[in-house]
Amino acid sequence: MLCSRLLSLSKAEQKAAHGEHRRQNVFMRGYDRLLTFCLRHNFLVFLVFLVTAGLSVWLIQISPKGFFPQEDIGQVSVTTIARQDISFDAMVKLQGQVADVFTHSPYVAHVGWSAGSGNNALNQGQLFVQLKDKDQRPNIDKVLSDLRRQLANVSGIETYMQPVQNLRLGARSSASAYQLAVQGLDTGLTNVWAQKLTDAMAADHGAFTDVTNDLQNNALQATLVIDRDKASTLGVDTDTLRSSLYGGFGTQQVSTIFGSADSYKVVMELDPKIEWSPERMLAIKVRTASGSLVPLGAFARVDRTAGTLTVNQLGQLPAVTISYNLPQGVALGDSVSHINALKEKIGMPPTISTTFSGTAKTFQDSLSNQGLLIGGAILTIYIVLGMLYESFIHPLTILTGLPSAVLG
Template structure:
């Protein structure tokens, strides 16, 4: 009661506190790291492996087995399933699915990933990219890492060059990015057999004979079928898979001539070795390279977007090369652009509904003055908890808009009723605060007790919900501490402002009871017709 009376006596000081709170809320929202959805720990890891572009399937399988062995021997891993060169991937890529042990038998997933990265660094000849599996995943693109950046241009060679430069710059920035890779596959060592057709014709070897002979050794030439009692088996010829092939070894293959004699392949052919592309990717009929990356712990997705733009300027990327985000990163950008409209739309809707209920343009603003303190508390709580301003946190702020305004509604409802009974604005809001203090405290405590377990982050997939709980708890605590004293002061100002507008309108219309000349209405001093009945009679 004494604190409230002090605030109502020093309204301008409290008003400055309100303005400072609103300014601090805007500044914190603008400077807070922006994120998308918090990373869940459901105990599963998706792993992509990439070896050199010209590796054979057998060599890739051996390396993939070594990687799987590292996971299998980890004390945090329950089981591993893996494949190499399957599906739509190139032969130099593989996939692993890792199931971790329960949370009570291991640390959090970030520490597990850090430990596994150290162990996998000892496997030479293959790169490993890990990302935790998420229950909620937006963005249709799949890649080695969680976030994607697409580099495009009209010229394939120029696009590849600048995509590689940007990829290298991001990989070197360990503070902002990790697990940086791209789908650029343009440096595979290829062997091309060039046949001298004139010499081959002199030996009686035509193109079909040569193709058939080589396909029988290196392809999948089915020569027979073995039928069993319940199944059949295809018989496929091949050269000894243990042979380590080289251009010289290939040119030593014996070919039968038309006369029946054997001659080496090198008698009429040679092997040219060149670097070529395994795949050429396009997006919208333009050459495209997709760079994928993960974020180190503590780095927000919004900060990484800003850092990529800075790296583009740093390396001097030309304007003919364009970059766009894809997958989860693109969805994040779209959501970030719409968050302001979402929050503004919610506030506007509440203002319209309250305006209809109170038949006033003024007092809905009085009720909404509790929002800056709630937003300030929510963002400060997120900062202290080390969380970014994610979509889940914004949902928590939207919940706060609905929860916090009930404090103002309780006070303003009673104050307006007391005003109709003849009390002054200051007396009515003072008494209303005292009368509604207990319901305000009880409803706030009920909301706090409901969201506090969420803020603690316990249970399955708690990481996804925790920012919502932290934002609501922080916002409720801050708004409860400030709105009980700020809202009454704003109410008094709004009542004075309303009376000032009425007097000004009456003067312009020249209606009876208008303000006399020289008796200008004051914004900070109540008009006489706003005073209680006894005081009004004395004034007359």
């Protein structure tokens, strides 16, 4: 009686409470009608459940799948690749031009670089770029996009960038983040199809970027071919020819200078300031058995052919590693599907195999067990609900709502 006197509601509050009660009644009536409909049409509800379950599986299959998100720790690893027959001096000049682009960028704080250090090949270089703090620059994707546009103006050298990650999987180093190894018993056939797949991936700008490979089989090399009959006629033996060339181009020690505290080796060589060419090399004179001097061109010639600069292996077979990055908004799972489609499109033979390496391989391995992981998670939920409700049926009733939850 006291409550009715002391806790009385105003007319406005009574009107609001009455409206809320009316809305609750509307929801309750709607729920009652929907529940009654479902109980009367059991088979139709079961069909709806099967459809939602099928749509859930389809949605899981087609949804973009990635792995670790790309981190922005303010560091970028850069790999440069020039033509395969480039000299070290020319490589240093091109590497310096690339370093100037990073140095003058408003996003970069520090740059360190080296030339001729990539996989023991003189036509490759490395740069280590430290970016400014995040409050002084845009996000990493914008930074890389602007730098790629500026680096495109540096001719004669290709530049590949990838943000440094705290967690990097795989031991093979490459110019880009993700790796695909192409292998086969026939080295020539492997190189041909690896280059075809590289070109196909590079042409697909919507799914791949910074596509390159470590194939180095087109370096210009000079071979000195000796006509042994002419050399014998002129009185030039093999040992004399070998010692003459090694003395000019090798590291032949001819003497030792002894000092008070140390000794110094004296190495003989031709003048390093001379720009050597096949014609100039053939002008080198060799002493004959009679003591006279004859030019090397009198019994030899120089053949210039394309040769292999580096040979890479994976396991016991020669391999070509294709590396690539992903454009913004492209998932790693989509790139795997694109690669399989490109292999079918170019008609890659079954004798050539492809395997992912590093992060891409770990992602592919985890994706192959995805069904088992989902099944194990559902089984775990069922066991926990069974212990909670002490029933075998009620957990199944609750789990039937998973397909609808997946579809949102």
